[in-house]
Amino acid sequence: MTHVGDCPVVERVGWIALRYPDRVAVVGSDKVLRYGELWDRVNAWRKRCLSLGLPPGSLVAVQSGDGCGLPAAFLGARAAGLVPLLLDSGLPRGRTAAVQAAARPAAVLVADTEAIELTGEPDPPVLPPEAGYVVFSSGTQGVPKGIVGQAAGLLAFVDWEIGELDVHPGTRVAMLTSPAFDVVYRDLLLALCSGGELHVADRHVRFAPSAVLAWLAEREIEVLHAVPSLSARWLEAAGQVVNSVRHTLFAGEPLYGRHVRRWRQAVPDTRVVNLYGPAETTLARFYHHVPDDCGDGLQPVGRPLPGGAVDLVPVGPAGTHGDVRRVEIATPDGSLGYLPGTCSPDDLARLRREDGVTRFQTQDRGLLTADGDLVVAGRLDSNVKRRGIFVDIMRVEAVAAELPEVRAACCVQLESSSEIVLAVLGPDQVTAAGLRHRLRVLLGAEVPDRVVAVASLPLLPGGKADRRGVRELLNLEDAA
Template identity: 60%
Template structure:
């Protein structure tokens, strides 16, 4: 289209499709879409978007779920010079509403019906040149922030991952991730930029832990991106007769701390799979650190490894602390000495935050100058003896309880080391300042039995309470919902009389 800058992601998919037109590109919902058909659908969406006569850089919402038609809608919007916001229709309605209200899209693309409908938004958002997609952070620590990503940054990571995993045409890649979070672009683009097959799990599979391993085996999935605690939930729920996913060659973990016990359990279920650990905030695009986990890995926290090509790691002193009674996402002064903040610099990062979705401190920590993005993260890190980065937790995981600092990330690590615990999350209650450890896995009736082994490891850092839940409340991206836990455990925080069971 005249006047519309080319999108590198779309160009790459077109090149792949020209070489493999008859091969399957997208599989899901009972359909198999070839690369030839994917290009045809992309062109149709490009034409529909052009008919809207929107300015380049205008935000459009793409409704995405289990339907295999939405990848073409995303590509068509990019081909038309628009900035897609993927919206997972399975998310809670209030989050969808909040995101759409904040994003102010000019149109909604409905892949299931083939419709591109103007929203009538009186002040539609138009993003600067270079914007390739809009995504919102998970909100695990507070209000979700809008992040303006670059398509070139997506492609830089995808090219690295294709080479690192040695992928080629026909490789079957799973999509089990919510489309509303940026990590879904690993699932989406890894196969489509290498001639592979994108297998989209139905919403019912994503929502049913017992269905995941049978789905992986039944579809012959070869590459999987996963969150560690979700993988533990899948393993615990899998029926005893579940066949092993023997086709799985690569399992790539990200999004949460990865412990050796997660790795060993996963390898027992998928013995032919290599395991890798990725790290990288959404602000720096998908991932910027990589670690191949060896077969003899230790039981504890695994490194995230070395920077990807072009990325630079910085560790700077960081004052951090917290007022008693609050889990805070800022970093006020007064914390323990020697804490190091992880700083990531990359030529392939985002363009920054939507200005009305973050505060001045957030904007100061994320800068983009001359095409280089620098992000002063809220993560604490150290280098191990091999020079690999180990992320110890967030700066705000150092909280003050009755005048003494406690590292809630260490509390969670100690709990994660217990055999019966699938996942753990420690929060501080605003009303009392108490620390409550929430664990998934053990029977709630025997949660008290966890206190003795935990105390042996934690000593004075022992939480005030241990609560066992059948299922940890999660955000759609798979991370623990800390804000939701605080509301569940603290009626004053929730504003009602709900009590933890």
């Protein structure tokens, strides 16, 4: 077998391919690759990448859409000592072009056609040997930032998940995540680093919420990573029950017990895990097994993964809603920092890598339960000012999510009028307008100016609610 360098993920997959060459590795809509075939493709990509003559650590873009090409292209680039940035060809060109322009990769690998070409970038980034990938933040809270992920951190998380979920050769793992979102590595590497089967959903499934549950059942998926608001869309396809899923791992947004109960009605045999961790800390740093009797409310994110720690640091005096404390995370498996030129001085001050430990000051507010579990109760930057009074828009969302009629909620402040508008998925317009009276009792002065029913909530590539998209949607409705 060809030598593949020092990337721990590549070495793991290579060992599995040597031991199980005839096992199924990747399943697409029209193609199946066994581990031996996958490894041949990895080596072919490695040779093409080496032929470019780029220095080790060079940043390259890997563009992918449908098909089974992404795993081999990613692993081949890593085997050649390059650092991949995954791009999703199914997303709007403007976003993809903006990310590529900010990243300045030395080359572009097109996973689905196996094309590769230099970009001509005069000074592309060359990253340290520990770097394993670059991902851009979702942009939920502003301009996306380039995050330099650690190769060893990927494998550390995947090995924890393999042990925690009892994943073994042949386990079927779904890949429903956009390649542009870092959660894709949970899908991609959990399967391939355990000898499992990676089932890749094409865009006709990924971009059609009503098709997802049927696809999960057809493929007999056993492990699924999901975002709460996106999975709420999947549940709109009534009548479909999926009995194969053993583990559902939610992340990326607050998880409420009411959604867990709805999910278990459609996926009755699943265990549910709530994960938490910004992209700066590598995939996830906290986990909580959600019990059957979890109640309706906000679920904890639980305990740190091995080697990690959390501090809750006061950032101001206690206010209306209690003591405000910033969640600060320390982990040896976190990122190496931000890609130069993609972040502010304040961002740099909040993310440090020293003595083998990444320390990240999040923008999240947290508290510990009596049992020692972390609860993420909102964001420090979610307070907006309206008529001289601060309103926590994430608290508005949290309270609205407790109402039985509401399946998902996103609260925004409109720039044109400073109105605070709550967009809700589930009720009709008349019912939505009536919710405001109930919210006034629960929220007092923080009640939104309006509650608007929407047919669907705009989402970011990773499945989180897109606040900018919600503002644009509400502005269009107001203009109509």
